Amino acid sequence: MKTRTIKSIYNELKKYSKIHYKAGIENRQDRPYWKWDTVFDCRSCETCKGLHGKVFMWNDPIWTDYLPPVHLTCRCGVRTLTNAAFIEKGLEVSKGSDYYHLIEAINDIGGIK
Secondary structure (H helix, E strand, O other): OOHHHHHHHHHHHHHHHHHHHHHHHHOOOOOOEEEEEOOOOOOOOHHHHHHOOOEEEOOOOHHHHOOOOOOOOOOOEEEEEOHHHHHHOOOOEOOHHHHHHHHHHHHHOOOOO
């Protein structure tokens, strides 16, 4: 695929992601836990694999600094969770800044923030 086409798709995905983000903000009272969701297959990069399943609070700066997609071929997204789902799945809240180094490594080798 041509780089221009990939960038166009990426830009459209970023627009969709921002719409999803706004909806999440509006629904943050009911769904305060946001989970990084990676398409986990042979095309997934190590950064995305490292973030897969991590849960951050809705107001963690990772969502404003690095809302997926985080690079041109990123297929990650965000799943919002209720308190009940969070407890039922036995998840833990992570701190986004603990994972910035993973994302910044991609941006250093040609990703787009």
